[in-house]
Structures are given as C-alpha cells and as structure tokens.
Amino acid sequence: MNNICNCDNCQHKLCARNVPIFSSLDAEEIQNVVSLIVHKQYSKGELIIFEGSNLESLIIINEGRVKAFRHTYEGKEQILYIFSAGDFFGEKNLIINQEATYSVEALEETNICMIRKDDFRRLLKEYPMLSFKIMEELVIRLAHMEDLVENMGAKNVESRINGVLLEFAKKYGRSNSKGIIVELPLSREGIANYIGLTRETVSRKMSLLQDEGIIEMVGNKKIIIIDIKSLEKSVE
Amino acid sequence: MNNICNCDNCQHKLCARNVPIFSSLDAEEIQNVVSLIVHKQYSKGELIIFEGSNLESLIIINEGRVKAFRHTYEGKEQILYIFSAGDFFGEKNLIINQEATYSVEALEETNICMIRKDDFRRLLKEYPMLSFKIMEELVIRLAHMEDLVENMGAKNVESRINGVLLEFAKKYGRSNSKGIIVELPLSREGIANYIGLTRETVSRKMSLLQDEGIIEMVGNKKIIIIDIKSLEKSVE
DNA sequence: CGTTCGATTGATGTCAGTCAACCCGAGTGG
DNA sequence: CCACTCGGGTTGACTGACATCAATCGAACG
Secondary structure, three states: OOOOOOOHHHHHHHHHHOOHHHOOOOHHHHHHHHOOOEEEEEOOOOEEEOOOOOOOEEEEEEEOEEEEEEEOOOOOEEEEEEEEOOOEEOHHHHHHOOOOOOEEEEOOOEEEEEEEHHHHHHHHHHOHHHHHHHHHHHHHHHHHHHHHHHHHHHOOHHHHHHHHHHHHHHHHEEEEOOEEEEEOOOOHHHHHHHHOOOHHHHHHHHHHHHHOOOEEEEOOOEEEEOOHHHHHHOOO | OOOOOOOHHHHHHHHHHOOHHHOOOOHHHHHHHHOOOEEEEEOOOOEEEOOOOOOOEEEEEEEOEEEEEEEOOOOOEEEEEEEEOOOEEOHHHHHHOOOOOOEEEEOOOEEEEEEEHHHHHHHHHHOHHHHHHHHHHHHHHHHHHHHHHHHHHHOOHHHHHHHHHHHHHHHHEEEEOOEEEEEOOOOHHHHHHHHOOOHHHHHHHHHHHHHOOOEEEEOOOEEEEOOHHHHHHOOO
C-alpha cells in the first residue's frame, strides 16, 4: 500500500486486487471486474452514505478509513465499524434490498470503488466463488460484532478501552523498538461513541494507562503501546 | 408449527421446509437435503455446543428455542442470540474453519437437524442459490447485531428493556383482545445478560412498566404488552 | 500570533450495581 | 394434605463509578 502508482489503470487494478472477496479471481476475471468499477474520492469528514438512503452500488474501500455509525433518537452516535482498505459495505441493499442502516463518513482522505448493484449481481452469478468469499467476510464481520457486544455488555470500562486499543493495534499498528505505534482512526469522542462511554471517561482512562506506563500518547492521534501484555490481561 | 406429525419422515421434511435457506429448493432437491439430515433432541438446560469446540455440522433448529452466549474471563455471561425454529448456527466452522465462538444451550425442549460439514459444502456447490440464501441470513443477523450494539452502547436503560421486550413481542408474540401475549424465552437474569444489566435492574424496570400500565406480568415467563406504543416511543 | 477544536482535569450528581432480606410458586416428601 | 425446600423474582438501602457540567489547556492551522 505504500507506493501507489497514480495512473488510472493501476489504481483500478489495485482496487480489485486488494479486495479479499476478489482474491479467488484470475487476471482476466479481475480485468472484467475492473471494467465495471467507478472511482470516487472523499475527504475527511465527508459523508459517503447516509442512514436510510438507497444505495445503488456496493462500495469497496481502496484507500483510507471510514466509520459506520447510527444516530439514536436522542442524538447519540453509535459507531458500528471502522472500515479500511479492502473492506466493503452497502451489501444490505444489494442482498436483501434494504436501505442503509448506518451512515458512513470518511475519517481521512479516502478512495472508494463502486460496483453497480446489477453488475455485482451478475458477477455473483458468473463467479459463484464470489458468494462464498462474501459469506466468509460476513461471518468475520459477524464475529467482530459479537466481540463488540461482549465488550460492551459484559465488561468493565477498563477492559473495554483495552479492547479497542488492542483492536486498533492489530489493525493499524506498526512495531518498532519502543513498542507498537498506532495511528488512531478515532478521536477520544469517537472512541467513546464506539464503546458506549463519554469522551471524558475515555480521556481519563487513557491518561491512567499512560501513568501506569502501559501506553504513551503522542499528540492526539497516535499512541505507542509499551506493554501490550498488560492490555491483553483484561481481554479474556 | 402447531400440529407436528411425529413420524420420522414428516419431521425430516418439516425441518428442511421450514428453513429459509432451503426455501429456494424444489421437492426433489429438498428430498436430497433431507436424506443428509440427522436429528437430535435436547431438553431444557442442555448444552448443544460449547464455546471453543470444533463443530462438524451445521445445526438447524427444528423446534424450540436456544440461547447463544459467551463467558467473559470474569465469569459474566453475555447472550448474543436467541435462535428459534428455522435458524441455523455453526456456520463459522463451516465457512471459515473457525471453532465455535459461543456456547449454545437449549432454553426449552428443542429438536435440531444436523448436516455434516462436507455434505453441506457439497450442497453449496450443487445449489449455488444456497450461498445466496445464507448470505441473506447472515446480513439479517448482522443487522440484528448492529441493533444490539446500538441498544447497549447508546441507549439508556429504559430504552434497552423496551427494545428487548419489543424484539420478543415481534418474534414470539400473539395478539389477543388484551394486548400482545409474549412467552419470554429468558428469565430476568437472562434478559439482563442479553442487554448488559443485572437481574435486579431488569426486575425493577419491568415492575415500573407494569405500574405504568404498559405491560402486565403473568407469572415469570409470560407478559402481556398492553400499550405497545409506549414501548416503541423510546426505540427510535 | 490568534483562533479553534479537541483533550484534559476537577467538582458534583445520579443511577445502576451490590448486598441482603424476603416473597412466592412449584415441586417433594412425610 | 400440609410442611419444607428451592430457585427465581422482588424490594430496599447503600455505594461507587461513570456522566455531567464547567473551566482550562494545548496542539494545529491559517
């Protein structure tokens, strides 16, 4: 992902190549898929889809990170997923013809690929292996949601925070001599809205983790995990 | 579901017929599926699968209700799903070769159908529509988990309880002149473990709902929802 | 350099958790 | 037929942890 060639063609290829659900296709088939793809770019803060809207395409993230969230009637935001390169969304509309049940917003500069509903349906028929790959992805996503539910329902606040930090470390962390450097996709408030707390509580607990020497905060958007064992202790 | 013929053959047919994922198959294909099915019966409290075990079959519920749950390292139970007739589980093992991430326990007398992993994989190849049906089911289940996360993360306690009661009403309720009669699948403690509260809190809030004339409790396992509008108010 | 937005810190309040007693209905055995 | 037990449910008093409100800080950006 580091050195992206900027010619249109390469980007297309990259998009389809990086997507797990297309991993079973050969070069020619990929080419076939690529021809159907439309690109679009969003900058930080832009809404990609809106809760309740009717999506006409499956959307795959090529580069960047987004959050999927809902608003309760009280106006509280609940973040459901953080999607990054290779993840797709909009499948609800595609598979069961249901409108989007969450909004999606770019957390940073984000490139997406779109495949129109009918095109994708045709692909599914043409390449049955695709269905299987999507099933795989859905099962993985389901497992993630199960973790989240357990995290929020049956765990104390410390464990929840440790849990998110570990999740982010796993997905976005790079090791170096000092520890694991993690570029946080979310602000304190975002983290709070992900695990059902308030930003103040998240702030306090993270400060505590820093005091204990378990993590180190570098600015607002980056942390270094010094002692990952301690974080893991409370997570099963 | 009311009058079940007890001969083996009928039960088999019933089993496959009632399952949404087999709804696209014709009589002959159903017969083909039926021949692969093994039946088993569990009584209330019996464990059907255990967290961490390797399941060799897909399991479909023919009759009865079960709960799927996990234990945190602190010993707290988090219920993830209530499955009933037509629902399946064990797909994790089947699709991504991962061990069970939750235990499943019968909440009442329960009949299940089992299809061996290899048999089911063969069915998937033979009837591509099956994959699509399973995708549908997974998407629906995912939507359910998203609701649950929102419920637990972004809502006050009253809304959470109202949410579960409405969910149960929708799945298990029968209308009559007085209101909607709901056979609760879970005890107070079970409800608490489903939405991340304690049994005392659930008990208190339900008593409150009764005082307000919104519901009426009949014994411990049944409620009548008198004023469903009030329950719905707090749920979006 | 100033403005702005997010993060932090502190003081206070509130509500769900905890602990404990009691209730109630079902089942059991004398 | 009644006494006993047992498990789940309810109720009450108290506590503590997180939310809330408010002030301040500080980093990023123009």
